[in-house]
Amino acid sequence: MSWLTPHIGTQLVDLGSALLLLTCFAIVAQRRLSACVDLFALQSLFLAMTAALVAFLTGTPHIYFAAALTVLVKVLVIPRVLKRVIERLNVTRELVMNINVPASLLICGVLVMVAFFITQPIMPFGHLLTRDSLAIALAIVLIGFFTMIARQKAVTQLIAFLVMENGLFLGATAATYGMPLIVELGVFFDVLVAALIAGIYTNRLQDAFDSVDTTRLSELKE
Amino acid sequence: MTKEQAILQAIALTLAQALVLLAVSPAIVGLIRKVKARFQCRQGARVFQPYADLAKLFRKQPVVSTTTSWIFTATPYILFASTLTAGLLVPAFASQMPLNFAGNIIALVYLFALGTFFLILAGLDAGSPFGGMGSSREAIVASLTEPAMIMSIFAIALTAGSTNLSTIVHKTALLEGIVTDPSPHLMALAALFIVALAETGRVPVDNPATHLELTMIHEAMLLEYSGRYLALIEWASAMKLLVFLSLIANVFAPWGIATTLTPMALSIGLAVYLAKVAGLAVLIGTIECMFAKLRLFRVTDLLGVAFILALLGLLFFYILRG
Numbered sequence: 116m117s118w119l120t121p122h123i124g125t126q127l128v129d130l131g132s133a134l135l136l137l138t139c140f141a142i143v144a145q146r147r148l149s150a151c152v153d154l155f156a157l158q159s160l161f162l163a164m165t166a167a168l169v170a171f172l173t174g175t176p177h178i179y180f181a182a183a184l185t186v187l188v189k190v191l192v193i194p195r196v197l198k199r200v201i202e203r204l205n206v207t208r209e210l211v212m213n214i215n216v217p218a219s220l221l222i223c224g225v226l227v228m229v230a231f232f233i234t235q236p237i238m239p240f241g242h243l244l245t246r247d248s249l250a251i252a253l254a255i256v257l258i259g260f261f262t263m264i265a266r267q268k269a270v271t272q273l274i275a276f277l278v279m280e281n282g283l284f285l286g287a288t289a290a291t292y293g294m295p296l297i298v299e300l301g302v303f304f305d306v307l308v309a310a311l312i313a314g315i316y317t318n319r320l321q322d323a324f325d326s327v328d329t330t331r332l333s334e335l336k337e
Numbered sequence: 338m339t340k341e342q343a344i345l346q347a348i349a350l351t352l353a354q355a356l357v358l359l360a361v362s363p364a365i366v367g368l369i370r371k372v373k374a375r376f377q378c379r380q381g382a383r384v385f386q387p388y389a390d391l392a393k394l395f396r397k398q399p400v401v402s403t404t405t406s407w408i409f410t411a412t413p414y415i416l417f418a419s420t421l422t423a424g425l426l427v428p429a430f431a432s433q434m435p436l437n438f439a440g441n442i443i444a445l446v447y448l449f450a451l452g453t454f455f456l457i458l459a460g461l462d463a464g465s466p467f468g469g470m471g472s473s474r475e476a477i478v479a480s481l482t483e484p485a486m487i488m489s490i491f492a493i494a495l496t497a498g499s500t501n502l503s504t505i506v507h508k509t510a511l512l513e514g515i516v517t518d519p520s521p522h523l524m525a526l527a528a529l530f531i532v533a534l535a536e537t538g539r540v541p542v543d544n545p546a547t548h549l550e551l552t553m554i555h556e557a558m559l560l561e562y563s564g565r566y567l568a569l570i571e572w573a574s575a576m577k578l579l580v581f582l583s584l585i586a587n588v589f590a591p592w593g594i595a596t597t598l599t600p601m602a603l604s605i606g607l608a609v610y611l612a613k614v615a616g617l618a619v620l621i622g623t624i625e626c627m628f629a630k631l632r633l634f635r636v637t638d639l640l641g642v643a644f645i646l647a648l649l650g651l652l653f654f655y656i657l658r659g
């Protein structure tokens with residue numbers, strides 16, 4: 116492994132995080148719900164690859180386990196559940212948004228800069244090879260949060276929530292080489308249950324209002 | 338090597354590059370059409386069909402409307418000349434272009450813009466409604482691609498430490514300096530690829546296979562052209578496509594290009610160049626079959642993505658250097 120210097124390792128981890136951010140922007144720009152789900156699965160795959168790379172570079176075996184769980188839960192199970200939810204809905208794409216796509220993209224660009232300026236004073240004190248990814252992880256969390264505000268459909272809001280979770284996972288991996296295994300397990304279980312509940316809740320929403328627009332929920336009914 | 342020899346070598350290299358651009362560009366268009374035809378389960382025309390089309394058009398007599406001004410007849414020559422000049426600034430099979438003193442990567446962008454500007458004027462010149470419509474659409478697309486292209490180019494120039502294309506390609510090919518940082522390059526590559534599709538009128542933005550459709554952009558501006566004028570414009574468009582493909586291939590993956598001027602290195606460089614450009618052409622053909630053309634008002638979304646990607650490339654240069 117003579118070619119795998121720490122410098123190249125850092126760059127590979129950076130590349131993985133950059134790909135995660137790239138899929139984030141693709142999700143923001145995408146209007147078709149099923150394509151959003153596919154992009155989320157792709158992002159989770161990139162996340163698992165980055166985590167596996169960190170595990171390989173640092174020799175911490177429990178990150179391998181977290182990466183495998185990411186593939187199982189976020190690449191296979193949750194997208195299947197979401198696809199099934201979308202099949203039942205009468206919408207295939209998001210037509211009305213609170214903020215249109217070009218403006219959302221620009222705002223997300225600003226959010227990346229904000230994340231960069233927030234983490235800039237901290238980063239030089241880090242000594243881990245993943246420290247540059249912290250800015251990207253924070254940016255992904257912010258973009259996920261923004262997407263939850265900018266979109267009206269329950270399915271896209273759920274995907275945005277999962278994107279935020281991906282950002283948190285990347286941040287934990289970047290800042291501390293991953294949380295203890297028991298915490299990771301708990302988080303995965305939570306995310307899985309949250310996705311299932313939100314899927315059921317979306318179906319109930321569809322039945323009750325004939326729409327999955329969450330702004331309808333602000334109208335109280337007797 | 339004496340001074341005369343060096344000058345002769347530079348002239349020979351420039352001429353060789355011009356010949357390669359002129360000769361290969363119609364084949365690239367033919368290759369994309371062939372790939373599309375095969376995907377659609379058609380036999381398709383031969384890869385070399387565009388040469389025959391060009392030859393036919395050059396033999397035909399051009400018809401020029403009496404209402405047009407000098408702009409209409411001058412535009413094909415301006416477009417052809419500016420595209421060929423732009424092509425000579427991009428290293429194709431040798432990394433050090435002799436003309437690299439004449440213009441950097443920003444000059445390249447504005448050489449393309451010059452051709453586009455005159456094409457827009459020519460579209461308006463004949464006074465046909467289609468031409469004006471095509472011109473206004475082309476102006477929208479051009480004004481949205483320009484910032485994305487400039488930003489992605491700055492991202493590349495920052496990592497290479499120079500705006501000179503020959504220097505960028507030469508440094509990357511020899512893995513010198515900080516050019517091996519992949520993240521800004523990846524973002525800039527994605528942005529430049531979208532820009533290339535938009536600028537050369539390929540599928541998500543414009544459909545090159547349509548005539549007389551309300552959605553057309555590039556073809557609408559050419560409706561009044563015939564004979565050798567049309568041939569020049571078609572050839573220039575093919576060259577523009579080839580120059581963009583060379584830019585993408587050689588800025589982001591220049592390995593194999595001739596870094597020295599020995600006959601062996603040059604022939605390897607030429608073979609690798611043709612393989613890379615053909616590969617990209619197949620990719621474009623595949624994309625054209627997989628995606629539908631976007632509605633005109635959705636094009637801003639796509640070009641917004643390109644702009645943001647280029648901006649991110651620029652940001653990553655600062656973020657990831659830690």
